[in-house]
Amino acid sequence: MTMATRSVVTSPQTYLQAQSRWHPLEIAFWLATLLPFVLFPDYLSLASQIAITALFALSLDIILGYAGIVSLGHAAFFGIGAYTAGLISKFGWGEPLTGLIIAAGLAGLVGFAISFIISRFRHFTLIMITLGLGLLAFEAANRAHWLTGGSDGLQGVSIWPVLGIFKFDLYGYTAYAYSLAALFVVFLAARQLINSPLGLALRGIRENWLRMPAIGADSRAHIRKAFTIAAALAGLAGALLAQTTENVSLESISFQRSADVLVMLVLGGAGRLYGGLVGAVIFMVARDQFSGIAPQYWYFWIGVLLVTVVMVLPNGIIGGLSHLYARWRRK
Amino acid sequence: MTPAPPPQGTFALSTRGLSKAFGSLLVAREIAINLPVGARYALIGPNGAGKTTLINLMTGMLAPNAGQIFLGGEDVTALGPQERVRRGLARTFQINTLFAGLNALEAVTLAVTERKGLAGQFWRSVGCYSEAIDEAYEILCKLKLGGSCYQVTRELPYGRQRLLEIALALATRPRVLLLDEPAAGVPQEESGEVFEAVAGLSDDLTLLFIEHDMHVVFRFASHIIVLVSGAIFTEGSPAQISADPGVREVYLGKRKHG
Numbered sequence: 114m115t116m117a118t119r120s121v122v123t124s125p126q127t128y129l130q131a132q133s134r135w136h137p138l139e140i141a142f143w144l145a146t147l148l149p150f151v152l153f154p155d156y157l158s159l160a161s162q163i164a165i166t167a168l169f170a171l172s173l174d175i176i177l178g179y180a181g182i183v184s185l186g187h188a189a190f191f192g193i194g195a196y197t198a199g200l201i202s203k204f205g206w207g208e209p210l211t212g213l214i215i216a217a218g219l220a221g222l223v224g225f226a227i228s229f230i231i232s233r234f235r236h237f238t239l240i241m242i243t244l245g246l247g248l249l250a251f252e253a254a255n256r257a258h259w260l261t262g263g264s265d266g267l268q269g270v271s272i273w274p275v276l277g278i279f280k281f282d283l284y285g286y287t288a289y290a291y292s293l294a295a296l297f298v299v300f301l302a303a304r305q306l307i308n309s310p311l312g313l314a315l316r317g318i319r320e321n322w323l324r325m326p327a328i329g330a331d332s333r334a335h336i337r338k339a340f341t342i343a344a345a346l347a348g349l350a351g352a353l354l355a356q357t358t359e360n361v362s363l364e365s366i367s368f369q370r371s372a373d374v375l376v377m378l379v380l381g382g383a384g385r386l387y388g389g390l391v392g393a394v395i396f397m398v399a400r401d402q403f404s405g406i407a408p409q410y411w412y413f414w415i416g417v418l419l420v421t422v423v424m425v426l427p428n429g430i431i432g433g434l435s436h437l438y439a440r441w442r443r444k
Numbered sequence: 445m446t447p448a449p450p451p452q453g454t455f456a457l458s459t460r461g462l463s464k465a466f467g468s469l470l471v472a473r474e475i476a477i478n479l480p481v482g483a484r485y486a487l488i489g490p491n492g493a494g495k496t497t498l499i500n501l502m503t504g505m506l507a508p509n510a511g512q513i514f515l516g517g518e519d520v521t522a523l524g525p526q527e528r529v530r531r532g533l534a535r536t537f538q539i540n541t542l543f544a545g546l547n548a549l550e551a552v553t554l555a556v557t558e559r560k561g562l563a564g565q566f567w568r569s570v571g572c573y574s575e576a577i578d579e580a581y582e583i584l585c586k587l588k589l590g591g592s593c594y595q596v597t598r599e600l601p602y603g604r605q606r607l608l609e610i611a612l613a614l615a616t617r618p619r620v621l622l623l624d625e626p627a628a629g630v631p632q633e634e635s636g637e638v639f640e641a642v643a644g645l646s647d648d649l650t651l652l653f654i655e656h657d658m659h660v661v662f663r664f665a666s667h668i669i670v671l672v673s674g675a676i677f678t679e680g681s682p683a684q685i686s687a688d689p690g691v692r693e694v695y696l697g698k699r700k701h702g
Contacts, residue, residue, distance in 0.1 A: 130571030
């Protein structure tokens with residue numbers, strides 16, 4: 114009955130403003146991301162890979178979690194960003210920040226072009242289209258051996274120090290700080306987007322696609338916008354990986370990567386911003402630990418985890434936790 | 445019986461020779477309707493007469509095989525549903541088609557931001573758009589939903605969901621509102637509440653509603669159109685319709701089935 118009493122006290126505007134306010138747990142989460150610097154200095158390169166993967170999952174969450182657009186080819190944009198950032202540096206411009214922006218811009222441009230197809234379809238058709246486009250991108254990168262290095266990977270990437278000061282070190286201090294900063298900035302932007310009128314419209318599309326025209330909405334324009342943003346952010350994540358590892362493998366544009374990011378988002382909980390982040394942490398740590406035990410079979414455990422979470426917690430781990438938290442608050 | 449086509453622009457909504465077939469089944473036969481500004485029209489007819497189909501044709505959710513639709517004198521036949529909504533033609537649905545996971549305030553605010561062309565903005569929080577929020581809240585209060593506007597739609601009582609249907613339509617600021625059985629599924633003792641809300645809408649809003657309950661129709665409609673097998677059987681004032689022996693035969697006698 115807290116709902117009823119609150120509705121009397123709060124004005125509609127303060128109610129909506131309160132939804133975008135920072136929760137103490139969020140602040141705790143972001144402070145915790147600094148712990149690897151002191152607690153696990155040997156794992157900083159893993160930590161930076163987690164941050165990059167989390168950013169990639171966040172980009173998928175914008176279209177999947179909020180607009181309900183399932184994509185099985187999201188790695189195409191990650192790969193475009195990775196190859197763009199790698200190639201720019203290979204051909205003489207190793208400045209990281211401009212590299213990021215150019216890579217994100219190019220991925221966004223390709224995403225914008227493709228969004229005209231994406232915005233026309235739903236459900237199964239869409240899954241097949243994105244799968245097909247993802248495979249196309251993979252084979253294109255594979256064929257263009259002269260440019261991408263094909264299955265040998267792109268060699269000779271060399272990145273200048275961040276801001277001209279911080280060199281990428283062997284321990285991964287710079288790599289993690291750089292990736293984490295990028296993740297945080299993108300997260301702030303994504304958070305703003307989700308709480309904006311466009312974010313509300315995307316939720317409307319997810320909740321009832323057919324009703325949107327009846328309130329005068331141009332859903333396709335909204336989807337085009339969201340998809341372009343998501344593609345640019347995926348490209349940014351790819352560029353970060355290329356820059357911090359100074360190498361781009363064909364794996365970065367593979368179907369496996371598209372599938373993995375989907376698994377992470379479902380594990381963590383789609384449509385909640387933090388779902389992708391938590392999913393990425395669990396997935397990457399699990400991969401690191403399980404592949405140490407049995408390198409060939411580590412997906413077995415991811416499979417077990419995925420099936421369990423989907424059956425027990427339909428809204429993912431974050432969904433389950435926030436449900437528990439809401440219950441505890443009501444008591 | 446059907447008046448000769450008057451000059452364009454005098455009616456809020458009119459149709460000419462509107463026809464639609466699903467395969468060999470004719471669901472709309474040369475329908476000509478003229479809704480004067482501010483009218484309260486009821487559309488009645490036995491099940492399967494094509495009432496909802498007619499609303500779908502008018503709003504652009506179905507494309508007609510022949511005929512035209514005019515909104516305030518403008519031919520909108522070629523326009524899609526959302527363009528018609530933006531020109532002032534709104535509708536509600538017989539079965540709730542709401543945004544289950546949004547609360548009433550969010551849903552109506554969404555509709556208001558869409559109308560104002562703000563829905564593409566992604567740099568400011570929704571909470572900053574005080575005009576849109578105030579307008580949404582005002583609409584909700586008008587329909588007595590102010591007290592439950594923070595409740596998620598799927599948890600609202602059914603009768604309130606029906607009112608939210610109307611609230612969403614009103615948020616588009618329509619000149620013409622088509623209501624497809626606004627009280628469908630609501631217990632009879634509460635259906636009056638929904639129609640009281642409808643009757644309380646502004647006088648310059650043109651209304652067409654589908655309804656099976658003849659008490660409600662006679663109480664709220666100024667004019668009644670009877671549709672049978674996709675064609676206009678007759679139309680007239682409530683007094684004329686209730687005195688028409690033909691209507692009794694095709695419709696009133698069967699109303700228990702409705």
